[in-house]
Amino acid sequence: MYGAGPREAEYGETSLVRVRIRVLHGYISDAEDFDEIRRDLVSTARTNTIFLRQYLDALEVVLSEPQPVGTLLRLVEGDANWGIDHDQNDAGAAVFLRDVARLLREVLDGVR
Secondary structure, eight states, rough: OOOOOHHHHHSSOHHHIIIIIIIIIIITTTTTSSSHHHHHHHHHHHOOOHHHHHHHHHHHHHHHHHHTHHHHOOOOOOSOOOOOOOOSSHHHHHHHHHHHHHHHHHHHHTTT
């Protein structure tokens, strides 16, 4: 279902797995909205940004590399537990994941 990307050795786990488990399950799946996600990310960033930077890198890899059809949609609607109201396909899911990446960037930029 989820394939390995060429940067697997660099991360010790695939970027896709890192996004699924660390980002989507860890920060997104139980959140009510992006404000709650931001608060959780800011709280983490106050302690340590190393992992958040790795998560952002992994998310950017997932978005930049070709994924099997349906993968991004499963990530968002399944792993993130986030319903997409429009464009219920990989393109719509990519929009959501880019928003998550943007949010991560903003949080990281705010702690520099």
